[in-house]
Amino acid sequence: xxxxxxxxxxxxxxxVAALAPGLAHATDGYFQPGYSVRSSxxxxxxxxxxxxxxxxxxxxxxxxxxxxRFDAGVTxxxxxxxxxxxxxxxSGNDQSNFVIPEVGYNRMLNPDMSxxxxxxxxxxxxxxxSSILASHTGLLNGxxxxxxxxxxxxxxxxxxxxxxTIGIALDLVHQTFRANGLNNFAGYSANPASLQDPGHDSSNxxxxxxxxxxQIAPGVSVGATFQPKIHMSSFSKYSxxxxxxxxFDIPANYGVGxxxxxxxxxxxxxxxxxxxxxxxxxxGNTSTDFGQTLLGAxxxxxxxxxDVTVVKLGAAWAWNDKLTLRAxxxxxxxxxxxxxxxxxxxxxxxxxxxATLGFTYALxxxxxxxxxxxxxFKNSVTGALAPPPAGPGGSETxxxxxxxxxxxxxxxx
Numbered sequence: 243x244x245x246x247x248x249x250x251x252x253x254x255x256x257x258v259a260a261l262a263p264g265l266a267h268a269t270d271g272y273f274q275p276g277y278s279v280r281s282s283x284x285x286x287x288x289x290x291x292x293x294x295x296x297x298x299x300x301x302x303x304x305x306x307x308x309x310x311r312f313d314a315g316v317t318x319x320x321x322x323x324x325x326x327x328x329x330x331x332x333s334g335n336d337q338s339n340f341v342i343p344e345v346g347y348n349r350m351l352n353p354d355m356s357x358x359x360x361x362x363x364x365x366x367x368x369x370x371x372s373s374i375l376a377s378h379t380g381l382l383n384g385x386x387x388x389x390x391x392x393x394x395x396x397x398x399x400x401x402x403x404x405x406x407t408i409g410i411a412l413d414l415v416h417q418t419f420r421a422n423g424l425n426n427f428a429g430y431s432a433n434p435a436s437l438q439d440p441g442h443d444s445s446n447x448x449x450x451x452x453x454x455x456x457q458i459a460p461g462v463s464v465g466a467t468f469q470p471k472i473h474m475s476s477f478s479k480y481s482x483x484x485x486x487x488x489x490f491d492i493p494a495n496y497g498v499g500x501x502x503x504x505x506x507x508x509x510x511x512x513x514x515x516x517x518x519x520x521x522x523x524x525x526g527n528t529s530t531d532f533g534q535t536l537l538g539a540x541x542x543x544x545x546x547x548x549d550v551t552v553v554k555l556g557a558a559w560a561w562n563d564k565l566t567l568r569a570x571x572x573x574x575x576x577x578x579x580x581x582x583x584x585x586x587x588x589x590x591x592x593x594x595x596x597a598t599l600g601f602t603y604a605l606x607x608x609x610x611x612x613x614x615x616x617x618x619f620k621n622s623v624t625g626a627l628a629p630p631p632a633g634p635g636g637s638e639t640x641x642x643x644x645x646x647x648x649x650x651x652x653x654x655x
Contacts, residue, residue: 283600284556285570289499295346302409315650336370385423433482546582583625
C-alpha cells in the first residue's frame with residue numbers, strides 16, 4: 243500500500259471512530275448479531291468464515307485468510323422498545339436511531355502471517371421513557387439507560403500449516419453508561435447519590451480473543467474462538483447501581499463454527515456461540531433481592547440475565563464474478579426471565595429471532611460495496627410487577643423489535 247493510500251485509510255479510520263459515540267443497541271442480549279456488514283448479511287457467521295478485515299471480531303485466526311484489505315462501514319439501527327404495565331402501554335423510544343461504525347485494516351507480513359486492527363461496536367443498550375410516571379412503578383419520566391461499548395482490536399494471525407491457522411487479538415475496550423429517572427430508588431442504594439441522574443460515566447479495560455481455523459476436508463473449514471471475561475474499570479458515578487460498587491465487566495464468550503464451499507458459487511456456514519452473562523454480577527445477579535440487598539453492594543441486585551446460546555446460519559451465492567448475494571438466520575436465547583421483568587424495563591434485550599439479507603458488488607477489481615439488512619422479530623416477556631417503592635402489584639410485559647441496514651466499502655491491495 244503506498245503512502246497516499248495508507249493516509250487515506252488512516253483518515254477513514256479516524257472519521258469512523260468519531261462516530262463511535264452513536265452506537266447504542268444490539269440484539270443477542272446486548273451483543274451484536276454480526277460484526278461486519280458482510281457477516282451480518284449471513285446471520286452473523288464468522289468463526290470459520292473470514293470475509294473482511296473485521297474478521298478478528300469473530301475469530302482473529304481469520305485475518306491471515308483475507309489478504310491485504312481495508313474495510314469501513316456504518317450500520318443504522320432502529321429499535322422499537324415497549325413496556326405494557328397493568329394494561330397501559332409506555333414507549334421506550336425517546337431515541338429511535340443509532341449508528342454503529344466498523345473499520346478494519348489487515349496487512350500480510352508474508353504469505354502465512356498477518357497483522358491487523360479492527361474497530362467495532364461490541365453492542366450496547368438504550369431506552370428512554372419520556373412518559374412513564376403514570377405507571378406508578380417509581381420510575382420518573384425520562385427513565386432509561388444508554389450503554390455503549392467500543393472495541394479496538396490489534397491482531398496477529400499465523401497459518402502454521404497449510405490447513406491450520408491460529409490468531410490472537412488484543413481487545414482495548416472503552417464503554418460509557420448513563421441512567422436517568424431512577425431517583426425514587428435512592429433509598430435502596432448503597433450510594434444514593436449515584437442514582438440521581440449523575441450523567442455519563444466511562445470505563446476502560448483490556449482483554450484478549452483467541453482463535454483457530456482448520457481445513458478438515460476440501461472446501462470444509464471449522465473454527466473455534468474464546469474471549470475470557472474482560473475486567474473493566476468501575477463506573478464510579480454508578481457505584482450505587484451496579485453490583486460490586488459500579489463494576490460492569492464484558493462477559494466471557496466462546497463459540498465454534500463450520501463453513502462449506504459447496505460449489506464454486508455457493509458457500510454455507512454456521513456458528514454456535516455461548517455468552518456468559520451470568521458471570522458478571524451487575525448483569526447476572528437476580529433482581530428478586532431488590533429491597534433486601536442494596537443496589538451497588540458486593541452482592542447487590544442485577545438484571546438477572548441468563549447465559550445464552552446463539553445459533554447463526556448463513557448462505558452466500560456468487561451470482562456472477564461481480565455480485566454475491568447473502569441470506570441468514572440468527573437465533574438467541576432470551577436472557578430476560580419473567581421474574582426479572584421490572585428491572586429490565588430499562589434494558590429490554592428480549593429479541594430472539596433475526597432474518598438477514600446482504601450483498602457485495604465489485605466496483606473494480608480491487609474495490610467492492612457491501613450492504614445488509616437485519617430484521618429482529620418482535621418478542622415479549624411477561625412477569626409479575628411488585629417493585630418498591632410504589633409496589634402497585636399486577637404484571638408487566640416487555641416487547642422489542644428492531645431493523646438495521648448497513649453499507650461498507652472494501653479495498654484489496
